[in-house]
Every structure is written in C-alpha cells, then in structure tokens.
Amino acid sequence: MKTFIFDLDGVLVFTDKFHYQAWKKMADRLGIYFDEEINNRLRGVSRMESLEIILEKSTKKYSDEEKNDLAEEKNNYYRELLKSMTPEDVEPAVRRTLAELRGRGHKLAIGSSSKNTKFILRQTALMDEFDAISDGTNIIKSKPDPEVFLKAAFFVGDRPENCIVVEDAYAGIDAAKAGGMLAAGIGDAEHYEKTDYPLKKFEDILQIPNV
Ligand code: B16
Numbered sequence: 001m002k003t004f005i006f007d008l009d010g011v012l013v014f015t016d017k018f019h020y021q022a023w024k025k026m027a028d029r030l031g032i033y034f035d036e037e038i039n040n041r042l043r044g045v046s047r048m049e050s051l052e053i054i055l056e057k058s059t060k061k062y063s064d065e066e067k068n069d070l071a072e073e074k075n076n077y078y079r080e081l082l083k084s085m086t087p088e089d090v091e092p093a094v095r096r097t098l099a100e101l102r103g104r105g106h107k108l109a110i111g112s113s114s115k116n117t118k119f120i121l122r123q124t125a126l127m128d129e130f131d132a133i134s135d136g137t138n139i140i141k142s143k144p145d146p147e148v149f150l151k152a153a154f155f156v157g158d159r160p161e162n163c164i165v166v167e168d169a170y171a172g173i174d175a176a177k178a179g180g181m182l183a184a185g186i187g188d189a190e191h192y193e194k195t196d197y198p199l200k201k202f203e204d205i206l207q208i209p210n211v
C-alpha cells in the first residue's frame with residue numbers, strides 16, 4: 001500500500017485563472033505590468049514569493065508592511081472568486097480515480113502550498129476524500145523545499161520512500177525528489193526529466209506499476 005500526496009492547484013482543481021484575475025486586479029491598480037506569461041511563473045509558488053515576482057516589474061520599492069497589505073488585497077479578490085467554485089469543478093474522472101485508489105487500500109493526502117486549501121476543498125466537496133491535509137498553513141518553507149510533502153507523510157504516518165507525489169509544477173517535482181519520494185507529473189510536469197511517472201491524464205495514476 002502506498003500513500004499518494006496530491007498537489008491541489010493544477011492537479012485536482014484549476015484555480016490559476018482566479019489567481020491571474022486577482023493578481024491582475026491588484027497589478028492594474030498599482031500600474032504594474034502583468035500578463036499570463038508572468039502568471040505561469042507563479043504556479044506552485046507561495047503567495048509572498050508570487051508578489052515578489054510581480055513587483056520585479058515595478059519601479060517603486062515597497063516596505064514589508066506594504067507587501068503584506070498587497071498580498072492580503074490579492075487574497076481578498078481571490079477568495080471572492082473562489083466562492084463561485086462548486087463540486088462540478090472537479091472532473092468525474094478525478095473523483096473516480098480517488099475512490100478507486102482508496103478502494104485498493106492506498107492512503108490519500110494533500111500537499112499544497114495554498115493557504116486557501118481547506119476553503120477550496122470545502123467548495124468542491126473534496127474535504128472528506130483525504131486522510132491528511134498538509135498545506136500553506138503548516139509550512140515555513142515552500143516548494144521546492146520538501147517540507148509540505150514530508151509533513152503530509154508524517155500526518156498520514158507513512159515513510160517518504162512509500163509516498164508518490166502527484167504534481168503539475170517543476171518546483172513540486174523537485175520538492176518530492178528532495179523529500180526522497182516518487183513523483184508523478186501531470187500538465188507541465190509530465191515532460192520534466194525528474195518525473196518518475198508521466199501522466200497524460202489523471203486516471204493514468206491507476207496504471208503506475210504495483211498501484
Ligand atoms: P495561496 P498548489 C499554489 O497551490 C498555487 O499553484 C500558487 O499559484 C499559489 O501562489 C500558492 O498555491 C499559494 O496560494 O495564495 O492560496 O496561499 O499548486 O501548491 O496547490
């Protein structure tokens with residue numbers, strides 16, 4: 001039996017459009033250039049690190065206090081957008097695969113950088129599908145540091161070597177490998193050389209050897 005640790009955004013749900021809209025609203029208000037390409041660099045990256053990337057395009061220097069206010073402003077916009085999420089935002093194939101993995105006796109956990117993880121899981125009725133949740137609220141270092149995944153393994157009570165992380169971001173695959181775990185890559189991460197199991201679609205998890 002294995003423990004599967006799922007990244008949230010880009011794997012189970014797709015909230016990057018909301019992140020984009022929220023950062024864009026903040027950036028427009030400040031007159032800072034921001035586009036989809038910059039948004040792609042924010043995948044899997046923490047909120048404060050994302051803000052630093054956006055502020056690279058600003059000529060003005062912001063104090064730590066101002067940065068905290070900006071991160072909060074973006075998060076308020078973002079949470080408003082998250083309220084529109086429903087269980088329909090999770091593909092049936094994702095729910096079926098999670099149920100099948102559980103049926104085969106595997107443990108399931110979340111390993112997400114997001115501090116809004118529980119809010120998203122509640123909106124999409126995914127909260128009860130997992131044995132443990134490790135997210136942005138219980139870590140100090142974000143991906144590519146392995147902390148979020150090591151905590152997930154600890155919460156479940158399993159050894160890192162027995163865990164398979166499912167990720168869409170390069171930083172997430174790096175984090176899994178740094179933690180001594182196996183990594184399944186979907187989306188962008190499907191073609192990353194450090195990915196152990198490339199996934200064309202979510203349900204390909206069921207084809208991983210011995211799963
Ligand atoms: P929050 P993941 C990540 O989620 C997102 O991919 C990333 O774009 C975001 O900045 C980060 O969560 C923090 O999110 O502002 O909600 O705490 O891919 O690790 O599930």
Ligand code: MG
Pocket residue numbers: 007008009010011043044167168169172
């Ligand atoms: Mg992700």
